[in-house]
Amino acid sequence: MKLAIVILNWNGKQLLEQFIPSIIKYSQEADLYVADNASTDDSVTFLKTHFPKVQIVQNKINGGYAKGYNDALKHIEADVFCLLNSDIEVTPNWLIPIVQEFQLNSNTAIIQPKILDFNKKTHFEYAGAAGGFIDKYGYPFCRGRIFNSIEEDKGQYDDTTTVFWASGACFFIRKTTFESLSGFDESYFAHFEEIDLCWRAFNAGYITKYVGASTVYHVGGATLNAIHPKKTYLNFRNSLFTITKNAYGFLFGVIFIRLILDGISGLKFLIHFQFRHFLAILKAHYSFYSNVSRLLKQRRQLPKKKNYYKTTSIVWSYFVRKRYYYQLLVNVLKF
Structure with a gap:
């Protein structure tokens, strides 16, 4: 080889x-x-x-x-x-x-x-x-x-x-x-x-x-708070790109929840006076909306497969249920 x-x-x-x-x-x-x-x-x-x-x-x-x-x-x-x-x-x-x-x-x-x-x-x-x-x-x-x-x-x-x-x-x-x-x-x-x-x-x-x-x-x-705003922009935007192209099932319900969660992240940045990161999320969403037509075209062309996710919401598991380590998730993972 x-x-x-x-x-x-x-x-x-x-x-x-x-x-x-x-x-x-x-x-x-x-x-x-x-x-x-x-x-x-x-x-x-x-x-x-x-x-x-x-x-x-x-x-x-x-x-x-x-x-x-x-x-x-x-x-x-x-x-x-x-x-x-x-x-x-x-x-x-x-x-x-x-x-x-x-x-x-x-x-x-x-x-x-x-x-x-x-x-x-x-x-x-x-x-x-x-x-x-x-x-x-x-x-x-x-x-x-x-x-x-x-x-x-x-x-x-x-x-x-x-x-x-x-x-x-x-x-x-x-x-x-x-x-x-x-x-x-x-x-x-x-x-x-x-x-x-x-x-x-x-x-x-x-x-x-x-x-x-x-x-x-x-x-x-690095942690999210320590990274450059451009990385915040690319991570949020490209994450939306990825799920739109590849996720199985009813896409718009997933995207709707995702937009709410991103909004909460943006408010967190705003509360902590991290204005450049807050603006980076807004910019990421603007870019996402601008590219939706192209992304949906790609989505139609790509195969889809069920059971892509390991847990419904890692945000809920981590921030609400306090499951900070992977081994604490094992009994609730779905994938």
Whole structure:
């Protein structure tokens, strides 16, 4: 099986300098590529000088995560792609369990390893943790992280299991699967595009797995209150995009409830004087309404599958029933 690790870069020389050495050291089984999103720093020159064996794919524009990978992967030959953030530290033998899972189970299409926090290595990382799920209203959550509650890694998720979505921070996918799904939706630019792709994969009958025997450490990740307003905008907008395109059943009832919940989130930002985040939610909804016609057209063209959600409302479970950790949800999950 031919494996290609592809790191998307935009003005990330410092991160490449920090993390490329461990990737090279512990990834002998794979070909290593950097897909450069039209950087204006000296990232590419740095790579050519210090890591000449790293292959470079030069994208013409910075199209974000979605278009950046769509454009780059067209030029890479492999059976499996590993889409790896530039702020990931890998560990010895991290690829072996992943490769074994792909080889042993031909129906496994997408895989995520265990993702721990680079700055607090005893704990899971916000973006992906131990594999993701989604509730009826399109709110994502993870084993090991629900909203801002992040678990310590005590070996509770050392298993291999089916999940609903895999984190884009370290995302393995068969090339045939990626191509059959036409890659990422480029209208997303960044954020939520991997959940959309995994949802489309689920609806098409593909299986996404979490492999806990493989571990990486991720620098990124933040609570909602700490992130940039642009991320708030993209997360809220792209979440609405995703549920409109992919959710099974009566869509407008789900969207109506979702709009109410988003309104409550907006009021929370307003009460805490986080006006830029409040405006970001308004902007996200305006963009959603502007794109409804296109999204409904996509919805009609895409297959749908029942039982996509793990719980009716993770918001209710977390904020009302005080179920802050995944293991407290196990007895009430529906998926």
